[in-house]
Amino acid sequence: MQKIIVGIKRVVDYNVRVRVKPDGSGVALDGVKMSVNPFDEIALEEALRIKERGEATEIIAVSIGPDDAQQQLRTALAMGADRAILVKTDQAIEPLTAAHALLAIIKTEQPDLVIVGKQAIDDDAAQTGPMLAALWGRPQATFCSKLTINGTVATIVREVDAGLETIEVDLPAVISADLRLNEPRYVKLPDIMKAKKKQLDVTDLATLGVSIDDGLKTVHTEAPKARAKGILVKDVAELVDALKKKGLVS
Amino acid sequence: MEFSLSDEQRMIIKTTRDFVTHELMPHEAEVEATGVLRPELQAALKAKAIDAGLYAANMPADVGGAGLDTVTWVLYEKELGRTGYALHYNCVGRPSNILCACVGEQREKYLYPSVRGERVDCLAMTEPGAGSDVRGMKTTAVADKDDFVINGTKHFISHADHADFVILFAATGEESGPRGIKKKITAFLVDMGTPGFVVRDGYRNVSHRGYNNCILEFNDCRVPKSAVLGQVHEGFEVANSWLGATRLQVAATSIGRAERALALATEWAAQRQQFGQQIGKFQGVSFKLADMALELRAAELLTLDAAWKFDQKIATDSDMAMAKLKATEMLAMVADEALQIHGGMGLMSDLPLERIWRDARIERIWEGTSEIQRHIISRAMLRPHGG
Ligand SMILES: Cc1cc2nc3c(=O)[nH]c(=O)nc-3n(C[C@H](O)[C@H](O)[C@H](O)COP(=O)(O)OP(=O)(O)OC[C@H]3O[C@@H](n4cnc5c(N)ncnc54)[C@H](O)[C@@H]3O)c2cc1C
Numbered sequence: 006m007q008k009i010i011v012g013i014k015r016v017v018d019y020n021v022r023v024r025v026k027p028d029g030s031g032v033a034l035d036g037v038k039m040s041v042n043p044f045d046e047i048a049l050e051e052a053l054r055i056k057e058r059g060e061a062t063e064i065i066a067v068s069i070g071p072d073d074a075q076q077q078l079r080t081a082l083a084m085g086a087d088r089a090i091l092v093k094t095d096q097a098i099e100p101l102t103a104a105h106a107l108l109a110i111i112k113t114e115q116p117d118l119v120i121v122g123k124q125a126i127d128d129d130a131a132q133t134g135p136m137l138a139a140l141w142g143r144p145q146a147t148f149c150s151k152l153t154i155n156g157t158v159a160t161i162v163r164e165v166d167a168g169l170e171t172i173e174v175d176l177p178a179v180i181s182a183d184l185r186l187n188e189p190r191y192v193k194l195p196d197i198m199k200a201k202k203k204q205l206d207v208t209d210l211a212t213l214g215v216s217i218d219d220g221l222k223t224v225h226t227e228a229p230k231a232r233a234k235g236i237l238v239k240d241v242a243e244l245v246d247a248l249k250k251k252g253l254v255s
Numbered sequence: 256m257e258f259s260l261s262d263e264q265r266m267i268i269k270t271t272r273d274f275v276t277h278e279l280m281p282h283e284a285e286v287e288a289t290g291v292l293r294p295e296l297q298a299a300l301k302a303k304a305i306d307a308g309l310y311a312a313n314m315p316a317d318v319g320g321a322g323l324d325t326v327t328w329v330l331y332e333k334e335l336g337r338t339g340y341a342l343h344y345n346c347v348g349r350p351s352n353i354l355c356a357c358v359g360e361q362r363e364k365y366l367y368p369s370v371r372g373e374r375v376d377c378l379a380m381t382e383p384g385a386g387s388d389v390r391g392m393k394t395t396a397v398a399d400k401d402d403f404v405i406n407g408t409k410h411f412i413s414h415a416d417h418a419d420f421v422i423l424f425a426a427t428g429e430e431s432g433p434r435g436i437k438k439k440i441t442a443f444l445v446d447m448g449t450p451g452f453v454v455r456d457g458y459r460n461v462s463h464r465g466y467n468n469c470i471l472e473f474n475d476c477r478v479p480k481s482a483v484l485g486q487v488h489e490g491f492e493v494a495n496s497w498l499g500a501t502r503l504q505v506a507a508t509s510i511g512r513a514e515r516a517l518a519l520a521t522e523w524a525a526q527r528q529q530f531g532q533q534i535g536k537f538q539g540v541s542f543k544l545a546d547m548a549l550e551l552r553a554a555e556l557l558t559l560d561a562a563w564k565f566d567q568k569i570a571t572d573s574d575m576a577m578a579k580l581k582a583t584e585m586l587a588m589v590a591d592e593a594l595q596i597h598g599g600m601g602l603m604s605d606l607p608l609e610r611i612w613r614d615a616r617i618e619r620i621w622e623g624t625s626e627i628q629r630h631i632i633s634r635a636m637l638r639p640h641g642g
Contacts, residue, residue, distance in 0.1 A: 075262070076262050076265065079262040079263075080266055080269075083266050191270050191273050191274055192269070193307050193308040194267060194270060194307065194309055194312055194321050195321065196308070197263055197266045197267055197270065198263070198322070201263060
């Protein structure tokens, strides 16, 4: 296998307690810490491990987002990606547009494998990977928690509601990374210094011939209702009692 | 003026913080409870720090270090300062920059192995009779043919219990100056185990459990002339050209620790309920938080300012003194108020606060006491007026 493309999305850091803007138009992002989507970090870690096993030669990190997403691509380069591509857009884009943009990159790069996070922790859509596979006309394996590669076939253990499912797909394919696939490495200090010198190309949707889809419209954003205060119970008997009182079990 | 962080700085902060959070902090409770950092644990964590490229990151790139500029190095120290000193200093070692003054064989024997983590240094100036007044030291090194013969006692010497060699300062002569007799000081590199040199246990210390200070005794300890670091009689010149930034290290680690204390205090103030509401809603508590945040930010800006000036080669002794003074006094205040906001719980060892509060105490004493820093700042102000 030669090339692996990994999707890297810039999202609000998972530690940040987000606030909804007073006018309900979205989440307040001013001065908020941004990071690589955690599932994308797992996707990249898997690509790095494949390369370290000698099963791939180049890893390309791709992000679609604002100019500042270069920060997240630099992180990907410091983790070990060989080069990076930013598809610059200042608009919020929906999964279908992201999939089209990735497809355009795929057409020029001709990767043997694309790994993305199973979902981004901002909109939790979990659609980009599957849409990309459909547009590309290649197999997909989502929610991957174990990946082995044998020539042109990948074996994937998937986390599904009923438990674990093992499937095989022909490469090239799109794989989406689940939480238990691996534990991403610390970025090493010397690698951070080296990342500055790695290639990071910036392009945009127009150059790639991708138009912005408008199938989705955000109507209103609001914070979840504050949860009612809970009660503490001593043991299971008391718990069952409390549930009965509330009419939740009979 | 540019105050934003570069991508590189952001990543270095993240990697250092991740390492501190996942590798070092989980061992804090053990080190505090036992007062010991087990050698096996230390070795394992040190290996991880070396692998992550965090070890000796303070050193220049041409000797194998990370080659960070001073501002970035301060940001790295700040993250390390979030955890206990024994853990961050003994596992993520920062060899003394003074080793950069090594020449010829000294580089192979002391400098490079220290950067690689194979050898550990300690530095000895202080004596029972010479603390703030370092130049008053009584340890002497007398030239004898091709050797120097060292006699005297050093105390409070950090890390000497596990160091492989000491960077020793001793008097090698006297000269008369405008303010009377002044001792001439020379720096030496002395290996542990050199005949006539013994390391004894130091004192038990309220701050930084798991790390030790020692007493060093020299009785007719003979070292070759090649053990001199820098030039004879120029020990303080070597120290001044390389050790300037150690006060920034104390400042930066103090800021990291204060940040952690403030985060704990903020969370507690938001969660703890008394009189039917969050205690943070009482102005007596919320104004404390505001003052803590304010002092912290002020100390951080002063420290970054001094670091930036150090990089531009325009930092004065006063800049270093102000950063060290402000950051350590801020930490004392923030640690104390964070504990106060926690009430009785703040004193219990179950939370890291009582440790942060104890650990804060030493920072106003070592690397020059608060009084000495004020002395430096005020002298610089008065000197132009003939003071
Ligand atoms: C745990 C620990 C580890 C240490 N590690 C090392 C080490 O590794 N290597 C090393 O060489 N040293 C080390 N030190 C020594 C440290 O740097 C000294 O403790 C410090 O410089 C103060 O000296 P002193 O303790 O003798 O206090 P003194 O100098 O005796 O001071 C006593 C008091 O007098 C005040 N004072 C003194 N002179 C003046 C003045 N001119 N104006 C106003 N006030 C003044 C001081 O501020 C202080 O309040 C360590 C100390 C400690 C506690």
